[in-house]
Amino acid sequence: MSGPPLVIAALRSEYTALAGQVSGAELVRCGMGAARAIRWGEQLGQRDPSAVVIAGVAGGLDPAIRSGDIVVADEVRDAHGRTLLRGAAPLVAALRAQGFRVHSGPVHCSEHIVDDRAERERLAATGALAVDLESAALVRAADGRPTAVVRVIVDPAYGRLASLRTVPAGAWALGVLHNLGPALVQWAELVRPRKVVLAGPRSFCAGVDRAIDIVETALQRFPRPIYVRRQIVHNAHVVRDLEAQGAVFVDELDEVPDGTTLVFSAHGVSPAVRTEAARRDLTVIDATCPLVAKVHVEARRFASRGDAVVLIGHEGHDETEGTMGEAPERIHLVQNAADAEALELRDGDRVAYVMQTTLAADDAADTIDVLRRRFPGIESSASDDICYATTNRQHAVQAIAAESDVVVVLGSTNSSNSQRLVEVAERSGARAHLVDDATGLRPEWLAGASTIGLTAGASAPPHLVDEVVGTLRAIGGVEVVERTVADEKIMFTLPKEVAG
Numbered sequence: 001m002s003g004p005p006l007v008i009a010a011l012r013s014e015y016t017a018l019a020g021q022v023s024g025a026e027l028v029r030c031g032m033g034a035a036r037a038i039r040w041g042e043q044l045g046q047r048d049p050s051a052v053v054i055a056g057v058a059g060g061l062d063p064a065i066r067s068g069d070i071v072v073a074d075e076v077r078d079a080h081g082r083t084l085l086r087g088a089a090p091l092v093a094a095l096r097a098q099g100f101r102v103h104s105g106p107v108h109c110s111e112h113i114v115d116d117r118a119e120r121e122r123l124a125a126t127g128a129l130a131v132d133l134e135s136a137a138l139v140r141a142a143d144g145r146p147t148a149v150v151r152v153i154v155d156p157a158y159g160r161l162a163s164l165r166t167v168p169a170g171a172w173a174l175g176v177l178h179n180l181g182p183a184l185v186q187w188a189e190l191v192r193p194r195k196v197v198l199a200g201p202r203s204f205c206a207g208v209d210r211a212i213d214i215v216e217t218a219l220q221r222f223p224r225p226i227y228v229r230r231q232i233v234h235n236a237h238v239v240r241d242l243e244a245q246g247a248v249f250v251d252e253l254d255e256v257p258d259g260t261t262l263v264f265s266a267h268g269v270s271p272a273v274r275t276e277a278a279r280r281d282l283t284v285i286d287a288t289c290p291l292v293a294k295v296h297v298e299a300r301r302f303a304s305r306g307d308a309v310v311l312i313g314h315e316g317h318d319e320t321e322g323t324m325g326e327a328p329e330r331i332h333l334v335q336n337a338a339d340a341e342a343l344e345l346r347d348g349d350r351v352a353y354v355m356q357t358t359l360a361a362d363d364a365a366d367t368i369d370v371l372r373r374r375f376p377g378i379e380s381s382a383s384d385d386i387c388y389a390t391t392n393r394q395h396a397v398q399a400i401a402a403e404s405d406v407v408v409v410l411g412s413t414n415s416s417n418s419q420r421l422v423e424v425a426e427r428s429g430a431r432a433h434l435v436d437d438a439t440g441l442r443p444e445w446l447a448g449a450s451t452i453g454l455t456a457g458a459s460a461p462p463h464l465v466d467e468v469v470g471t472l473r474a475i476g477g478v479e480v481v482e483r484t485v486a487d488e489k490i491m492f493t494l495p496k497e498v499a500g
Helices: 012-018 034-041 086-097 117-125 135-142 166-188 206-221 236-245 271-279 290-304 318-324 337-342 361-374 388-401 416-427 462-474
Strands: 006-009 026-029 052-060 070-078 081-084 102-109 130-132 147-153 194-200 226-229 247-250 261-264 283-286 308-312 331-334 351-355 406-410 432-435 451-456 478-484
Touching: 006 012, 006 166, 012 026, 012 052, 012 166, 034 135, 052 135, 052 166, 070 086, 070 135, 081 135, 086 102, 086 147, 086 166, 086 462, 102 135, 130 147, 135 147, 147 166, 194 388, 194 462, 206 226, 206 236, 206 261, 206 290, 236 247, 271 283, 290 308, 290 318, 290 351, 308 318, 308 361, 318 331, 331 337, 337 361, 351 361, 361 388, 361 416, 388 406, 388 416, 388 451, 388 478, 406 416, 406 462, 416 432, 416 451, 451 462, 462 478
Parallel strands: 006 026, 006 052, 052 147, 070 102, 102 130, 194 451, 194 478, 226 247, 226 261, 261 283, 308 331, 308 351, 406 432, 406 451
Antiparallel strands: 052 130, 070 081, 070 147
């Protein structure tokens, strides 16, 4: 049987800061430096803790990190190699929820105090966020047990350790460390085996794959910079990755220099935007999802024959704004059944409706019922406007909700289809939460949960699902099963500007 969680501090001041703050765990001091950490680590196996937390202070390497900030390691490095720490993500979420400035990334472990600016710059160039002396040796001694490394920054990047500012900065860092204790224990108590039920399908749809491929191909074929109007898809990870490749995201066309290359996002744009792009002599590549484009076509068709067009969608969403722009004088937005009940039209005999492609089917059905009752002759598209990917992912999350203690939906907060998955899961009786990635997993959501339902919105990268599974595996192991409700084989061709 495993013993209680173990919290390890190196310095006496660190031990004192944590004393009395880690109830339920054993607090020990290993001594300063890698050699002492190695010697102390020899007895770690005899204690057989259920989890290990290495906590203390460190030096900053990333210029964005300030004194008093917290670094939670996702890997530790030293001259002997590196060790990944996949299980610490819920600790990041817990500390951020308490209002701390938290960073997650690599921690470098040195054999000496790094007080040389040139050496810190060299370490920072490797991507390491902080430098300490003991973590790598202690992580190796933990020998695969659930382990977290938490460091509070004393001296920021390139600041000299021996300076007049070090003493107050050190006192501030130790004060922050003192307040971390309960969160460290809360994380350690998460350790247990779990079952993960994956919803299938999940993650990228054909329209999102196509949009990302368009930007990546444009970056290879056209002179840079390549501009993208609005987020190409509503996911922070996708946007950051494309920015790292050289894409420049803008809100409006006035931020784009004349004569350059512009990509329209997957959500579509209004005719007015297209006209302005042509006037500015921009090379336009249209990444509008074909299923969104189909809604635009239907809206134009209904409006051109004189119908009042009702658009069921969310106000302010990029897709809704683009569709409204097709005939702003004839299109009326309703967001729900209450809006439909209150809608007043001059000619109630000539009415048609179209829908945003990422709505929750149940909500849309309620709104349509009201519209059909109030306007008996109302017409609609021959095929459903809610896209296949949205519908499939909603059916899949319904399939896993009943057997899950909690459902985790991966997606950004501005993603309509991801938000709808949370709502569908909740209507199916599950507790559900939307997170950008594994670092959004709050410990209180996982505590006591034996079965975790997991899905991802159509704009969320598949690797985020793998990272959540890896996080749960690292804090006690998981059994993974999948519930697949549909097999998606749809693919969309690229526009001629980037095809071939």
